[in-house]
Amino acid sequence: MSDKPLDAAVVQAAARDFKDSETGRGIVEMGQFMGVSIAGQQVTVRLGLTTHSAPLWAEVREEFEQHLRARLPAATQLRVERELHSRPAQPLGEIGLTSKSVIAVGSGKGGVGKSTIAACLALALKRAGSLVGLMDADVYGPSIPHLLGLTGAGRPEIVDNKIQPILADGMPVMSMGFLVPPGEAVVWRGPMLHGAITQFLRDTRWGNLDYLVIDMPPGTGDIALTLSQMLPLTGAVVVCTPQDVALLDAVKAIAMFRKVNIPVLGMVENMSGFECPGCQKRYDIFGRGGARERAEELAVPFLGDVPITMQVREHGDAGTTARLFDESATAVYFDRIAYQLVRNLADQARRQPPMPQLPVLS
Ligand SMILES: Nc1ncnc2c1ncn2[C@@H]1O[C@H](COP(=O)(O)OP(=O)(O)O)[C@@H](O)[C@H]1O
Numbered sequence: 334m335s336d337k338p339l340d341a342a343v344v345q346a347a348a349r350d351f352k353d354s355e356t357g358r359g360i361v362e363m364g365q366f367m368g369v370s371i372a373g374q375q376v377t378v379r380l381g382l383t384t385h386s387a388p389l390w391a392e393v394r395e396e397f398e399q400h401l402r403a404r405l406p407a408a409t410q411l412r413v414e415r416e417l418h419s420r421p422a423q424p425l426g427e428i429g430l431t432s433k434s435v436i437a438v439g440s441g442k443g444g445v446g447k448s449t450i451a452a453c454l455a456l457a458l459k460r461a462g463s464l465v466g467l468m469d470a471d472v473y474g475p476s477i478p479h480l481l482g483l484t485g486a487g488r489p490e491i492v493d494n495k496i497q498p499i500l501a502d503g504m505p506v507m508s509m510g511f512l513v514p515p516g517e518a519v520v521w522r523g524p525m526l527h528g529a530i531t532q533f534l535r536d537t538r539w540g541n542l543d544y545l546v547i548d549m550p551p552g553t554g555d556i557a558l559t560l561s562q563m564l565p566l567t568g569a570v571v572v573c574t575p576q577d578v579a580l581l582d583a584v585k586a587i588a589m590f591r592k593v594n595i596p597v598l599g600m601v602e603n604m605s606g607f608e609c610p611g612c613q614k615r616y617d618i619f620g621r622g623g624a625r626e627r628a629e630e631l632a633v634p635f636l637g638d639v640p641i642t643m644q645v646r647e648h649g650d651a652g653t654t655a656r657l658f659d660e661s662a663t664a665v666y667f668d669r670i671a672y673q674l675v676r677n678l679a680d681q682a683r684r685q686p687p688m689p690q691l692p693v694l695s
């Protein structure tokens with residue numbers, strides 16, 4: 334604690350060990366301490382945060398305020414204002430994808446709501462303020478175009494040798510469903526699959542992203558292996574339902590991701606109970622809480638659950654998935670998962686030891 338008279342340097346010194354949630358490095362060092370104004374005991378500090386941290390904005394502002402209060406008792410009226418700090422993504426791996434985080438959403442088997450969760454995770458991150466793209470890597474059964482009402486959007490154009498993704502309310506989306514007519518069977522061989530995924534990642538104009546969410550095909554590890562060889566994935570989210578058999582598949586999916594060195598960021602329990610809209614009673618049709626227990630056993634974070642609701646099914650079928658966010662009763666589940674995911678990434682970044690400073694050669 335400091336009893337020095339308040340001036341900008343004292344406030345800045347008090348801010349120095351507050352860590353940015355995206356990089357885990359000090360906000361002063363990262364240029365996110367955007368200024369301070371002092372009028373008597375009234376101190377207003379401007380904190381710059383990136384769109385990558387958008388789901389945490391309110392919380393980080395609050396944390397920073399507390400951090401400063403504890404160190405500057407003389408500032409009896411202290412306020413932190415949040416500003417946007419711009420920090421574009423660096424190209425990832427050989428593929429050159431400009432996304433800060435790449436999140437694969439997988440499951441042991443189909444039909445557990447993996448595509449629904451992938452789409453809603455992307456939408457929740459976007460609505461919080463992050464820059465998000467959604468890639469449908471389920472080349473055998475692409476369902477993202479349908480869930481987002483993009484089936485009539487036509488084929489993506491090629492401009493300057495780059496595929497222009499289809500935009501869903503401004504969010505870039507790429508899917509095999511845009512290239513193959515619905516209902517048509519495609520027989521994929523390994524190298525073709527590899528080629529398609531490469532094109533989706535390397536040759537699509539994704540722009541500058543905070544998060545690329547990838548809807549993975551269920552089960553088999555070939556796409557996961559392809560992805561892991563192509564770029565450093567941030568990690569995978571595994572979706573399952575609460576029945577024991579489904580959990581067994583989820584455990585296999587976790588083992589598969591670990592085998593190809595993709596970190597598992599957490600588990601989501603979908604179709605976790607049903608709230609009867611008529612009587613408000615809750616029925617745990619498939620049981621409840623199994624994923625949370627299994628996640629604990631496997632030392633994997635639990636990210637949240639989503640109950641079975643008529644709205645999720647109806648909006649999914651109607652291609653109006655984005656409208657699930659109009660109702661806070663359904664949005665809350667997806668917002669919570671997006672929040673928990675980004676919170677865990679931030680905690681992980683902050684735990685990392687700081688990068689050594691390179692000596693400045695003069
Ligand atoms: N929480 C939920 N409540 C109600 N229906 C759901 C829920 N999650 C998914 N569904 C429905 O289940 C079906 C399968 O979901 P989908 O996301 O396509 O699964 P997957 O990608 O795992 O095959 C869809 O009709 C979808 O609308």
Ligand SMILES: [Mg+2]
Nearest residue numbers: 447448471476
């Ligand atoms: Mg699917």
